[in-house]
Amino acid sequence: MIEPLLQPFMQRAIIAGILIAIICPLIGTFIVIKRLTMIGDTVSHIALTGLALASLLGIVKSIYIAYLITLPATIIIFTLSRRIRLSGEQALVVVLSFFAALTSIIISLGGRLNFEAVLFGSILFLSWDDVYLLLIVTIAVSLVLLSRLRSFLLFVFDEDAAHLTGQKNEIYELVLSVSASLVILASLSLMGVLLVAAMISIPVLSSMQVSKSFRKTLIISVILAEFSILAGIFGSYYAGLAPGGLTVIILIFVFSIFMILGRAGLRI
Amino acid sequence: MSSEVVKFDGVWISYEPGVYVVEDASFTVLMGEFVTLVGPNGGGKTTILKAMIGLTKPDKGIIKLFGKDVKTFKEWKWIGYVPQHVEQRYASFPLSVEEFIHLKFPNQKILREDIEKMLEFVGLKDVKDKRISELSGGQLQRLYIARELLGSPKLLILDEPTSSIDPTFKTDLYDILREINEKNGTTIIMSTHDIAVISTYVKKIVCVNKRIFHFDSIEELMEGGGLCELYGRHVHGLRHIHLQS
Numbered sequence: 180m181i182e183p184l185l186q187p188f189m190q191r192a193i194i195a196g197i198l199i200a201i202i203c204p205l206i207g208t209f210i211v212i213k214r215l216t217m218i219g220d221t222v223s224h225i226a227l228t229g230l231a232l233a234s235l236l237g238i239v240k241s242i243y244i245a246y247l248i249t250l251p252a253t254i255i256i257f258t259l260s261r262r263i264r265l266s267g268e269q270a271l272v273v274v275l276s277f278f279a280a281l282t283s284i285i286i287s288l289g290g291r292l293n294f295e296a297v298l299f300g301s302i303l304f305l306s307w308d309d310v311y312l313l314l315i316v317t318i319a320v321s322l323v324l325l326s327r328l329r330s331f332l333l334f335v336f337d338e339d340a341a342h343l344t345g346q347k348n349e350i351y352e353l354v355l356s357v358s359a360s361l362v363i364l365a366s367l368s369l370m371g372v373l374l375v376a377a378m379i380s381i382p383v384l385s386s387m388q389v390s391k392s393f394r395k396t397l398i399i400s401v402i403l404a405e406f407s408i409l410a411g412i413f414g415s416y417y418a419g420l421a422p423g424g425l426t427v428i429i430l431i432f433v434f435s436i437f438m439i440l441g442r443a444g445l446r447i
Numbered sequence: 448m449s450s451e452v453v454k455f456d457g458v459w460i461s462y463e464p465g466v467y468v469v470e471d472a473s474f475t476v477l478m479g480e481f482v483t484l485v486g487p488n489g490g491g492k493t494t495i496l497k498a499m500i501g502l503t504k505p506d507k508g509i510i511k512l513f514g515k516d517v518k519t520f521k522e523w524k525w526i527g528y529v530p531q532h533v534e535q536r537y538a539s540f541p542l543s544v545e546e547f548i549h550l551k552f553p554n555q556k557i558l559r560e561d562i563e564k565m566l567e568f569v570g571l572k573d574v575k576d577k578r579i580s581e582l583s584g585g586q587l588q589r590l591y592i593a594r595e596l597l598g599s600p601k602l603l604i605l606d607e608p609t610s611s612i613d614p615t616f617k618t619d620l621y622d623i624l625r626e627i628n629e630k631n632g633t634t635i636i637m638s639t640h641d642i643a644v645i646s647t648y649v650k651k652i653v654c655v656n657k658r659i660f661h662f663d664s665i666e667e668l669m670e671g672g673g674l675c676e677l678y679g680r681h682v683h684g685l686r687h688i689h690l691q692s
Contacts, residue, residue, distance in 0.1 A: 212540055327553075329549065329550060329553040330553045332550060333550045333551070333553060336540070336542070336550065337550070339497075339502055339528065339530055340528070340550070340551055342500070342501065342502060342523070343500060343523045343526055343528055344523060344524070344551065344552075344553060345521060345523045345524075346553075387540065387541050390541045390578075391541060391543055391576075391577075391578050392541060392542065392543035392545075392546055392578065393540075393541065393542050393543070393546050394546070395541070396541050446578075
């Protein structure tokens, strides 16, 4: 058990895993209530376009290009979807398809990606820079969400009631979508483009099966995410498997158990 | 404060260009009135109620709340709003009854004993430890009303508040509304299809079918045949019930 902790790449992965398991379910709780679970897939597909473009342009720090493209794109998606009265999910499906197609074109023009690492995440490619960035995003997004927890909850839960408290829903939507983008981008290195969305939604969906309140949903989803990601990281070390993939398999296993417990009437 | 709580002046509202769901609506609701909106489905009742509180924007015309243009109105704590079909909004999310109530008041402390008193008032004493997804549609509507009443609104807007409520609680609810209207002076505007029942409770009626068909006392509406004009057919039984009451 001690041996993996002595390996620098495992130290980075464990710290990153602990942070991801805090911030992904925290933002995920709001995303799931707002029925915007597609945002995980969409943002990670936009980031993929950024990574492909960076490789085409020969830029080494490709993740920064992903940030540069993803954040404005997210803001535009949400502004447009409100203006043209598309639901969040409908807008996300269109945008996801557009960016997936764009990535394909960029790659056909000569962009090169380490697909295994980008799509499914990697312990080996995780740098200390990635961990520091993740730490900053975790602290910043947690502070923003927790300082106005009730207002964010009211926004995702009931926009009409939020309007009647004088809350500016457009601002809450923007902050939430930018926060979600930051969390997804910061989690990409470890979890990969295809699996990061699972970390955002599955712990929340699992805890929703049994919890009696929002507060408990939040706490239980973080505990489940921590358990799954640490089991995934250690399991991948010993079994030589992809950490992102193993974590998601564990998450789904946990979800199945909680679904059975919920159907059996367990309430916490 | 203006004695005109709500004023619609030549309001037109559309969801698609050129297709108006509300045409040239003008009416005024005064402080302390208990007014109901009636009309067929799709006639614009919900749209009018939403526009009243800025949730839907008019294409033309002016909407005023407490004498101020709704676009610049800021005293939202004066308004209580119970939307339609509340049961469809909370299909699965685990929010406790108490959390649900506190949500409406992000910067305000609501005492637990006040919550318990209000839940008892609307007949929901036994559900305070449940999560809201476990409540029936009728219970959710009552919970919503309890939450809005806790804010002691000057204007309470209810969009078909009895659509999921069993008949026995309907009259209880209307009694509650009459009580807060008469005792607290709360202005109430409510849309409903329970025309026969509410005729004994409300004093004014707004008939809506894209246009405002009638806005006067119930007695005048009954005498003038406005209801038949509104629905485009005879409404059997209503006159009889009304005369009995």
